[in-house]
Amino acid sequence: MHGLALTSPAELAEEATLAALLRCCVREVAGPRGLVWPAPPYLLLRVGGALLRARTRGGAALRFEGRPERLEAGAWHPLTADELVRLAEADLGGDRDHNGEFAGQVAASREAVAEILRARAAAVPPADPWLASEQALVYGHPFHPSPKARGGAGWLRYAPEAHARFPLRLLGVREDVLAEEGDAGALDLLGVAPAGYRLLPAHPWQLDLLRPRLGGELVDLGPGPAVVPTSSVRTVYAPAAGACLKFSLDVRITNCVRKNAWYELAGAVELTSRLTPIFDEISGKFPGTRWLPEPGYRSARLGPRLLEGLGVIVRDGPWTACSPGVTPILAGALAAGTGFGPAGSARPDAVLAGPAGPPRLGALGRDPVAWWAAYVSAVAPPVLELYFEHGVILEPHLQNVLVGLDDSGLPVEAVFRDLEGTKLVTGRHDLTGLAPQVAQALSYDAERGWARVVYCLLVNHLMEIAGTVAGGDETLLPHLWKAAREIFVRQAGELGWPLPLSDLLAGSPLPAKANLSVRWARAADRSAGYVPIANPLA
Missing domain, CATH: 1.10.510.40 (Transferase(Phosphotransferase); domain 1)
Incomplete structure (x- = not known):
């Protein structure tokens, strides 16, 4: 494939997936074992006992051009992402510690990239340059084995990379079961709640996942204003409120299920209060410093599942900052x-x-x-x-x-x-x-x-x-x-x-997050370790 123009979304997705997994192998598998060698214009490495080579772009060691190759019977043959998965699995644990989910996650991420590319080609990006930049991360984290793996069905309609835009669902929470801290008043700009209720916007994907019982304490007020998803998927910009809204999503996106735990809802408000005077001082010393406070959250006090699942954090929009x-x-x-x-x-x-x-x-x-x-x-x-x-x-x-x-x-x-x-x-x-x-x-x-x-x-x-x-x-x-x-x-x-x-x-090595290892271990993102890499400041 080297030197050929890539036009198919499937081809682009395959090359991006292969390159990301190869970078992970350099950093977390072959590199720590001393099994990476520069051989310009190639980088050589050994993974799963096989010798691989990848042509580097512009001399940059981890930016690849064309299809990586595998040495077999004295000749170089094009490598596929599925083959590299099997080689990486052999080094990561093999039969002793097998992760039956890993190959599927890599394949799902590759399919997601292809779907995003197809949808993006037919979509119109936002006119707002900030929102256009939020929706630009087509290939995801360059050092992650499955950067676009997403749980759940129907995710494409909510995908920022596909230039999604969709209406919120508006709920009414009866005031006696309202959960709120700080200033969540921006949410009241999204619609009108009936007497005795407060407005609670919901992400339609999350509402489909939760399927809460509606009526009485929690009522359905129908579609709300349109919002634009930002790079994190679950945080959207609501022009009607002039604010960003961070929702819970009970799906895995890259490493984590993206849910607002109750202590994170409270913690956002607490940190906003504590950091406000600190950032005032910092911006006095560094006038170009800005931050986006999260002044309040709102949810329904209807048990832990709905308190966390329907919790939404209000965040200031960047244009005001x-x-x-x-x-x-x-x-x-x-x-x-x-x-x-x-x-x-x-x-x-x-x-x-x-x-x-x-x-x-x-x-x-x-x-x-x-x-x-x-x-x-x-x-x-x-x-x-x-x-x-x-x-x-x-x-x-x-x-x-x-x-x-x-x-x-x-x-x-x-x-x-x-x-x-x-x-x-x-x-x-x-x-x-x-x-x-x-x-x-x-x-x-x-x-x-x-x-x-x-x-x-x-x-x-x-x-x-x-x-x-x-x-x-x-x-x-x-x-x-x-x-x-x-x-x-x-x-x-x-x-x-x-x-x-x-x-x-003085040149101490830098800590690089081990995304491949944490996915292989099926561990929580917070338990991810680091591998040392060269320090360019030295």
């Missing part, structure tokens, strides 16, 4: 231009394009090092400041950060979101008075929290954006990381050179 003239763009959409999709399928300008065209990225083309320095300056220093000075652990991965671009396309603001992944360093905050489950869910010990910050900020985020900026020019990468190092060094000096940051700048 950004300054006038600044366009918020999902960081993950920019990273989709790193070449992790099939050849030629993902460029920054293409993935961000809406009916009005893509946001202007001229500043990136004119001076990529200056653009990168502006990007790192917007994103990294506030994350480090929050951790070391305030004991706050952000989760600044590619789906949790929006980058504010000015009219020239230069990054000038960073918008942090999703309080589910935000934690407080144990012992740095007084959590007296909180329910034990809420306090436990809000806390990480310092070492675990630092690993999470480094993984999300550097491995998941900045390394992928660096790939976007460099394109296929590997000679540019040292200049990018030199500029990034200067920013980190300056921030380390401001913070008094804390030991974890000093070790990072």
Whole structure:
């Protein structure tokens, strides 16, 4: 297939699936065993006893071009995703520790990508450039064996990558069984509830899964206003409310069943209250720093299943957070231009394009090092400041950060979101008075929290954006990381050179999340471990 144009959704999905699984094998299977060798223009590795090779794109070790191959009887033969699954299974456990679900999850993800590509070709992207960027993650996480695996049926009608748009279902909750904390008033802009009831929007997919008994305490008010799903699938933007709504979905999306546990509902409101003065202080020091508070939630107090299953968290919309003239763009959409999709399928300008065209990225083309320095300056220093000075652990991965671009396309603001992944360093905050489950869910010990910050900020985020900026020019990468190092060094000096940051700048390996291993183990995402990878800041 090398050198041939890929036009079929099935072919594109196969190549993307194969490349993602191969990257996982390099990072988690062959790499730790010393079974990866550069042989330009190829990367060689041994998986399941077989010798494989993949042509690298632009010299980038984990960006592949064309079909990887397997050496058999002295000749190279094209590799398929199904074959690589079997080879990976042999190394991951074989007959001793077999995961009967794994192959099916990889195949389901591949089919989902093909379905998304077919639907996307016939759909119209949102005119809003921010929403277009939210719906740009066609191939998903580049280091996940099944990035688009989704449970349940009928998911395509709700898929952001397929440019979905759908009406909410509106329920009325009798006031005596209403569950609410904080300010969830934005939900009342979505419709009108009858006397004695409060409005509760529901995701139609979740309502089909839950099938609650309606009538009396919980009544069906019919269809509501249209919403647009964002990159996480279960969080939607509701133009009628000017807010994002984070619903529960009782389906597995990549690693997790995406349900709002009761302590996460309460925790979002608690964190919003605690972080408001902290972010005010941070934005005073770093004027480009923004965040999206989650001021309230609403649900029905009708037993644990419905309390969690119907719980919806209100989150501020990004346009209200950004300054006038600044366009918020999902960081993950920019990273989709790193070449992790099939050849030629993902460029920054293409993935961000809406009916009005893509946001202007001229500043990136004119001076990529200056653009990168502006990007790192917007994103990294506030994350480090929050951790070391305030004991706050952000989760600044590619789906949790929006980058504010000015009219020239230069990054000038960073918008942090999703309080589910935000934690407080144990012992740095007084959590007296909180329910034990809420306090436990809000806390990480310092070492675990630092690993999470480094993984999300550097491995998941900045390394992928660096790939976007460099394109296929590997000679540019040292200049990018030199500029990034200067920013980190300056921030380390401001913070008094804390030991974890000093070790990072001295070249300590970076922790890369082991998505393949956690899926193989059928473990909860929170139990995922890390594998060490090279530190480009060294």
